[in-house]
Amino acid sequence: MDWTTHHGDFFKGAPCLVTGGAGFIGSHIVEALVQLGAEVTAIDDLSGGDWANLDGFGDGVEQVTDSILNTDALATATAGRRFVFHQAALGSVPRSVKEPVLYHRVNVMGTVNVLEAARAAGVERVVYAGSSSAYGDPPVDGPKVETMIARPLSPYAVTKLAGEYDMRAWSHCYGLDTAITRYFNIFGPRQNANSAYAAVIAAFAKAMMGGQAPLIFGDGEQSRDFTFVHNAVHANLLAARCREKLGGEVFNVACGDRVSVNTLFKSMAEQYGMGDVQPQYDPPRAGDVRHSLADISKCREILGYEPLVSFEQGLAQTVDWYKDNLVLD
Numbered sequence: 347m348d349w350t351t352h353h354g355d356f357f358k359g360a361p362c363l364v365t366g367g368a369g370f371i372g373s374h375i376v377e378a379l380v381q382l383g384a385e386v387t388a389i390d391d392l393s394g395g396d397w398a399n400l401d402g403f404g405d406g407v408e409q410v411t412d413s414i415l416n417t418d419a420l421a422t423a424t425a426g427r428r429f430v431f432h433q434a435a436l437g438s439v440p441r442s443v444k445e446p447v448l449y450h451r452v453n454v455m456g457t458v459n460v461l462e463a464a465r466a467a468g469v470e471r472v473v474y475a476g477s478s479s480a481y482g483d484p485p486v487d488g489p490k491v492e493t494m495i496a497r498p499l500s501p502y503a504v505t506k507l508a509g510e511y512d513m514r515a516w517s518h519c520y521g522l523d524t525a526i527t528r529y530f531n532i533f534g535p536r537q538n539a540n541s542a543y544a545a546v547i548a549a550f551a552k553a554m555m556g557g558q559a560p561l562i563f564g565d566g567e568q569s570r571d572f573t574f575v576h577n578a579v580h581a582n583l584l585a586a587r588c589r590e591k592l593g594g595e596v597f598n599v600a601c602g603d604r605v606s607v608n609t610l611f612k613s614m615a616e617q618y619g620m621g622d623v624q625p626q627y628d629p630p631r632a633g634d635v636r637h638s639l640a641d642i643s644k645c646r647e648i649l650g651y652e653p654l655v656s657f658e659q660g661l662a663q664t665v666d667w668y669k670d671n672l673v674l675d
């Protein structure tokens with residue numbers, strides 16, 4: 347992606363901190379910022395990420411291997427930064443059902459620590475990785491709009507929502523400007539396929555490359571607004587650049603299209619040359635929502651966002667990336 351076409355020289359020389367910078371989405375934000383000439387610091391405790399995700403572009407990046415629960419390390423990493431892109435979190439719904447206390451500690455207290463460090467450092471804006479899981483299962487089916495009441499269904503969703511509310515509170519009480527990019531099923535190169543809690547596209551890629559039938563939880567007719575990672579990066583950069591005060595506003599980040607898990611399976615099976623394989627079906631998992639589709643009007647209108655990469659284009663790039671890079675455990 348040529349990020350200068352979309353973001354010019356706005357970030358040239360701008361000191362930025364990316365929390366969770368060794369992770370999937372964080373590493374793509376780091377990559378874009380490096381290309382745009384920003385001065386980048388990344389902090390990550392490597393519980394889910396790997397500095398190898400920055401190979402090829404991360405040489406000039408200050409890499410801090412520490413936790414956002416360590417307030418001293420965070421204060422040092424945040425000092426002098428203009429923008430903070432807060433991506434660090436524990437990210438799996440089913441794991442959060444097993445370890446709710448750990449999820450609250452890392453995702454909620456970690457976020458409060460990031461806000462406090464940003465406040466002390468006089469940061470211009472914190473952009474926070476929110477999650478569509480905050481919506482849960484609303485009573486009316488259809489696109490999720492930011493004005494809907496949140497009805498989270500899992501500890502993970504609650505922790506991500508608490509982080510959103512903290513963003514809002516810190517803006518209102520302390521004048522630290524914040525914005526929330528509420529992601530809908532982000533996928534792409536470098537998403538971890540080897541974790542026991544891998545997201546669906548990564549898990550399917552791993553199964554298919556190992557010659558196995560992927561596992562689908564439920565009947566497969568549940569749907570998601572699968573969003574290629576460059577679209578999420580674009581939304582983050584737009585949110586950081588916005589001239590208006592954002593005051594903790596939430597922006598859905600997605601493509602605005604619904605794809606069922608069965609359709610995803612068929613498309614990936616064709617691309618991996620496994621068109622004859624049937625998936626295995628298991629019962630639905632606790633905490634999973636049935637349908638997830640975004641209304642992206644607000645992000646369009648206020649941030650000027652448009653998805654840069656379609657689901658089909660992104661899926662083809664992702665399948666190719668796993669073919670070239672995935673080392674099976």
Ligand SMILES: NC(=O)c1ccc[n+]([C@@H]2O[C@H](COP(=O)([O-])OP(=O)(O)OC[C@H]3O[C@@H](n4cnc5c(N)ncnc54)[C@H](O)[C@@H]3O)[C@@H](O)[C@H]2O)c1
Nearest residue numbers: 366369370371391393394395413414434435475477531532
């Ligand atoms: N991938 C998605 O579809 C999706 C959807 C909604 C929201 N999000 C949010 O986006 C963000 C990035 O997710 P991702 O998919 O890139 O996952 P990821 O696991 O690849 O990235 C998260 C990073 O945070 C790091 N981390 C975890 N705990 C930490 C701690 N205590 N201190 C420092 N670093 C820590 C991990 O090591 C990892 O590198 C998360 O906040 C996640 O909740 C992701």
